[in-house]
Amino acid sequence: VQLVESGGGLVQAGGSLRLSCAASGSTFSIEAMGWYRQAPGKQRELVAAITSGGGSTNYADSVKGRFVISRDNAKNTMYLQMNSLKPEDTAVYYCNAYTVLGGRVWGQGTLVTVSS
Secondary structure, rough: OOOEOOOOOEEEEOOOOOEEEEEEEOOOEEEEHHHHHHHHHHHOEEEEEEEOOOEEEEEEOOOOOOOEEEEOOOOOOEEEEOOOOHHHHOOEEEEEEOOOOOOOOOOEEEEEEEEO
């Protein structure tokens, strides 16, 4: 499985961005997926996660009510809609997937910069 993120960029505080994570390869083996982020000097943290069928999601407290995670299994793509962005959301955002064989796959990351 390979994961490729896109959609990052520079946005002003209060603005919106939508990240995408396109999966390829043995996509049939993908189960739960999630978005993580890592800000400079900080540890990588979970932002949002979604189950294989998309029926259950969970969010970090810091993004609840502002971010929405979704996935389109027909397109092998996961999304993160980010609204009301804050400067503290600035980070490299990574896509993550768990596979049925117990593996964990990461994308290369996409940079989101929120200016004040």
